[in-house]
Amino acid sequence: MKTGLRDFLSGLKDLFFPPVCLICKTRLAAGRRDVMFCHSCMDAIEFVREPFCTCCGRGFRNSAGGSHLCSDCLAGSYHFSKARALFRYDDSVAKLLHSFKYGGHTTGLATFGALKKRIAHLEELNGQDFIVPVPLHPKRLKQRGFNQALLLAKIFFPDQKDKIHPALMERRRWTEPQTSLKGKDRRKNLKNAFVVKDRIRVEGKKILIVDDVFTTGTTVDECARTLKQAGAEDVQVLTLARVDG
Ligand SMILES: [Zn+2]
Ligand SMILES: [Zn+2]
Structure with a gap:
């Protein structure tokens, strides 16, 4: 033009x-x-900044020790090797996410994409063979009309659209919204909710999962567990926001 x-x-x-x-x-x-x-x-707005846990990305209040593994990750709690996010989850980010996810206001996407490029520590997330947005259950997708994780994946990786595979994994089981549940119940609620559709394609591959929020990490971890069980070599995670528990 x-x-x-x-x-x-x-x-x-x-x-x-x-x-x-x-x-x-x-x-x-x-x-x-x-x-x-x-x-x-x-x-x-609070951007995620170091020091944080080098695995799950949880922020540390005390900056003296620099970035290192948190106690959960030392105990091997997660199936992904690295989880990173753009923003800390606070009231402004909650509002922003709510209008995007439930109001269908997608005008913010370009902003998220532009900001992602400016955050140096997100460059660590590279070398993936596939980018997989956390799938929605077909019923939820029908209600909402779009998968927010897929839109985020597209705006975060405009040059790697050929690697984005929303159909690689499916959400087969209908689950209660995670927000109404705590700890163990969150894990139980999601257990075996996801299915890898094409195990052959996943074997030995490095996969990056994209989602909107990392709350307790249960959702992305269940995706990572499912992908690793299907033979994926490594799973990393990128979310727009992260709750610091
Ligand atoms: Zn950690
Ligand atoms: Zn303003």
Whole structure:
């Protein structure tokens, strides 16, 4: 598209849909569509920063020891080798996620993609053969109309779209929403909920799972367990946000 025409169309878009901050809805400067946060929300949002657990990504309050393994990971609690996220989960991020997931407001996606590129520690997540968004149960997918994890995978890895395989794993069993459950019940609820559809393709492969939130890690860990059981060599995880438990 010619530059003049592109500018004209972008001007029209600003006129009819003026860009606003995704969190506080403050009007942004015309043409601001890469990172749609106003300055104060950008300052307030908590990005995941070191020190954190080198495996599960849990943040450490005391920065003296640098990044190292947390006690859960030393005990070998997870089936993935590394989990990383963009944001710490707080009220603003919760609001942002809610409007994306339940309100279907996908305008924030470009912002998430642009911010992911700026976070150096996310570059550690590379070399994967496949990128697999956490699957939704078909009934849930029908209700919601889209899988938020698939949209995130596409915006996080625009140059690796050929590696994104949403159908590699399926959610066969209908489960209660994890938010209503605690600890052991979360694990029980999800046990064997996922199925790898094509074991031959998974064998010996490095797989990156994408999801919206890492809460206790139960969902992504059950995916990792299922993939490892099907022969995957290594499983890593990327989520938009992480709850620090
Ligand atoms: Zn704002
Ligand atoms: Zn850990």
